[in-house]
Amino acid sequence: EIVMTQSPATLSVSPGERATLFCRASQSVSSNLAWYQQKPGQAPRLLIYGVSTRATAIPTRFSGSGSGTEFTLTISSLQSEDFAVYYCQQYNNWPPYTFGQGTKLEIK
Amino acid sequence: EVQLLESGGGLVRPGESLRLSCVASGFTFTSYAMSWVRQAPGKGLEWVSTVSGSGASTYYADSVTGRFTISRDSSKNTLYLQMNSLRAEDTAVYYCAKAVNRNSGTYFDYWGQGTLVTVSP
Numbered sequence: 528e529i530v531m532t533q534s535p536a537t538l539s540v541s542p543g544e545r546a547t548l549f550c551r552a553s554q555s556v557s558s559n560l561a562w563y564q565q566k567p568g569q570a571p572r573l574l575i576y577g578v579s580t581r582a583t584a585i586p587t588r589f590s591g592s593g594s595g596t597e598f599t600l601t602i603s604s605l606q607s608e609d610f611a612v613y614y615c616q617q618y619n620n621w622p623p624y625t626f627g628q629g630t631k632l633e634i635k
Numbered sequence: 636e637v638q639l640l641e642s643g644g645g646l647v648r649p650g651e652s653l654r655l656s657c658v659a660s661g662f663t664f665t666s667y668a669m670s671w672v673r674q675a676p677g678k679g680l681e682w683v684s685t686v687s688g689s690g691a692s693t694y695y696a697d698s699v700t701g702r703f704t705i706s707r708d709s710s711k712n713t714l715y716l717q718m719n720s721l722r723a724e725d726t727a728v729y730y731c732a733k734a735v736n737r738n739s740g741t742y743f744d745y746w747g748q749g750t751l752v753t754v755s756p
Binding site: 559561563565569570571572573576582614616618619620621622623624625626627628629 | 670672679680681682685694695696697730735740741742743744745746747748749
């Protein structure tokens with residue numbers, strides 16, 4: 528099973544600033560990496576797939592990068608609606624599909 | 636518009652059974668694999684099970700193998716999760732999630748709103 532590790536667990540950033548979230552895989556997942564956003568009481572929403580491709584209607588301030596085992600989600604110029612929990616997920620080696628434990632992005 | 640609507644959650648005692656349903660609309664149901672993903676209170680996301688678009692192939696997390704059964708009914712555009720021998724650690728919100736392809740490794744592009752399953756004496 529591939530273990531996904533996200534860091535930091537919590538990130539405090541001011542609105543308008545940039546946020547950088549990290550995801551590490553215990554072994555290579557090639558480019559089969561997705562990111563999701565989850566707000567309290569809501570279902571997860573797909574943000575990024577294939578490391579860097581934005582899903583439908585996702586703003587351009589969200590970008591993904593990386594390869595193999597190290598991945599990054601960057602949110603440039605944070606908006607109030609971006610404060611949420613973010614999860615990475617690998618779909619290279621399955622079953623099982625595995626998620627990171629999440630990074631909570633909070634307002635500083 | 637893709638919609639996924641789960642139902643069937645509730646409060647059950649350890650050892651009891653429950654069947655979750657997820658009615659899908661807005662896409663060709665048989666063209667996509669479907670999955671269940673759960674989230675324990677205050678915790679992260681855990682993949683539970685996936686069924687291929689045809690229903691012929693099923694996959695399970697080790698934690699539920701032998702206790703849960705995933706299935707789908709194409710005539711009703713409905714995904715199911717039969718959960719037997721429930722344990723306290725199965726307590727979670729269960730999400731129905733649509734894959735982006737019929738069979739192979741996938742991410743999930745649409746999610747239902749979730750249904751809460753609580754297992755408690």
